[in-house]
Amino acid sequence: MQTLIANESDRATTQAPVITVQNLNHFFGHGQLRKQVLFDINLEINAGEIVIMTGPSGSGKTTLLTLSGGLRSAQEGSLKVLGQELCGASAEALTIARRQNGYIFQAHNLHHSLTALQNVKMGLELHNHLSLAEMRDRAAAMLDHVGLGNRLDYYPDDLSGGQKQRVAIARALVSHPKIVLADEPTAALDSKSGRDVVNLMQTLAKEQGCTILLVTHDNRILDVADRIVEMEDGNLTNNSINR
């Protein structure tokens, strides 16, 4: 019976939206320099979905991504992430929201003075119920899972671009976040490494039931998406291309 209840609750979670954006506007600058960069955005992303956001440079993709991650404050409208309203949220609430997510950026953002293993362990450091030994073991297992089990003690400078990005993926996913936000994760990679990296993200996300919102210009990786949304001049022009 307990198992049945757990399964039903899992299913309910899978169908619930994890990100709900309603009538969201965003502005940069003040006074005469104030400029609107997002216009009345409406978007719902469900648990377990991989959503790719495309669109021309300057169309507002990164702005929407960073707002969704609590990396900047949402100003007008509604932006709910895992049930929490981020529009008008306190700095404290944004910090908590940020900690729930995994992040993968174009420039992998690894610490150069730390090994691959130490970088991935950092993804667990906010999870203070784990002992140091458990953190090490989980980080090592995650690196093994991304094919870098034999590179644990390498420093980022001694890894290829694709390997560095795999370390960044391991760091983002080691804590099993419900949401991963990725900004141009393949931009610095050749086509084969880029393909390997998105395939890996897709596999891990499906294994963990994690939702991915991924911004890209890279048309070669669109096929990993469950859904593609398009931004143009701060407007979401297409919100319904299902694959």
Ligand SMILES: Nc1ncnc2c1ncn2[C@@H]1O[C@H](COP(=O)(O)OP(=O)(O)OP(=O)(O)O)[C@@H](O)[C@H]1O
């Ligand atoms: N911190 C900021 N201060 C002022 N304006 C900004 C800031 N960040 C972005 N903008 C402006 O907001 C608009 C949207 O930028 P954003 O980076 O979200 O676009 P993008 O679609 O992600 O572009 P790209 O594909 O080139 O990364 C652009 O006009 C940009 O110049």
